[in-house]
Amino acid sequence: MRQHSVSSAYAAAELRAREHRANHDFSEAAMSAGEAADIALNEGDLESWRSMTYLRAESYLSDANFEACAEAASTLVKDAQAISPQLRAQVHILMAQAHQGSGLLDSAAAEAKAAADLTGNESDVEINVRARQALIAALADSGKLSEAWSECKELAGVISDELDEQLAGKAYWVIGNVAFLCDDVPEGLRYHELAATTFSPARNLNVWAKFNKASAAMRLAANVADADTLRCIERAELATDVIGGSEIDLLLLRRNRAHWSYLAGDAASAVAILEDVCTATTASQVLGDAWFLLGRAYLATGDKNAARQALSEAAVHFESAGAPHRAQQARDFLKAELGRESFRSWLLRVTGFDGN
Template structure:
């Protein structure tokens, strides 16, 4: 029962409750260490990540790596991917890159698990991008692009296009970035998964702003992220990130207009940075 409740709570985004039930389920199964035990341990770590309790999640992922039989490469990939996210959350980018590479290496041998490889590659690209290693990130994007075309799972395919688009914008290739973001939006909006829709629009808006693209589509993406997070529930960190992105967008618009210092109409610039209100109906129902 604990395992079922844990999955249900996770789907409802009740991460504290999901983590508690996953821990209880794992404890009851620990002596046998069968597949459900690994699933519960991974689920608990993922819940703790969502709660930004990175150190606790890292301890679980490290325990998983110590306990894993050599043959379970899928779980090894998941554990390294979890550790990469933990280290990224703690600001340890070198360690995050190491674990992301290990996740890709483990997933590369799983011929029947292409989604795991795509997810691992997308995570590696995100960490390399954050570390400023854009050339290496772009090399992995070429691999990701080829894999994405053969991936039948819409959510994974959309995530891949989003990751490639983000790197393209940061490299200054706005045409490629816009094309990838458009494709990702088509796929992810059709999945009706608000959580992924929110994350996609937030990360895409951030990449566009950092890459110097401050047009109406960037503002629309930020507004869609705000709306989606309002529907799914926002953490304090989400609020801070969204507020920071809104401020950066406004500042970039003011600077680009050349009117930040001379008292010219700010209202028009503010309105342009908010080209779409948070009531924008685009996105999954």
């Protein structure tokens, strides 16, 4: 229960924030939520301040403004003794997702672990599942696949018929992702099919779009370029046309299209899309993936010099994202495809170290 009656100024700012969020105008939602939070704080209504600060952080996350999300969420963590363990866990999950988006993967895993530790009771099962999802995602992005798969087994044991279908679908989704990363394509496909059966575009078109976009990316990374993968791409594109999407959403859709073109043998089309994607200012992990794919596409067109440059850029972005295993993958690919001498020349130029 709020400590004070809601003022008209606060009510108007809160309404604007929620309307902007419903319309996927996340930047404006964050701004209005911040205004509402300031009004509530000035009026001594700490419960409303917490509610609007949380909404502000959520909106920053949806807008891929990861640094602002973490900063807003951290103000709630400082107030930890005054809030419930459930809300603390939700704030830790937000911070985990923000740190992951910024490439701070160790910090993301630590925040997600803190959230999971706070929510062990049956009444907290939904928050606990979300915390485990965030932990698995951070571990997987860090290349700690054995740890991620162990957490997946724990998560699979939590899924039951009592769990909300959308949440169960997200759990299947993240387990499938890790299976793909572990090169267990049949398990990846199985869990993604389980996820697809729980999601409904009529219930939540935004989740439907994000799942199909992500599932397509995982399938393409596993070189699964079948009719089901193309349907995932088309569903994600259609849904995003309807609901809109953040800049990073649109970039990932274009990367998927480029990857499909590359696997379909149209490397020139892939290059045309990816050259534009790689000029964007976005998360290092996303840019690393895009540059890595661009390097492969250049190789397919026979442009080895451009491929060498693209793969070196991929390694740099992966290192910046805290994903050294992916950086090494880019270097190994460069070495295997372009030859030992080319690799040594590149390594000397980039690091000053010749590998001997």
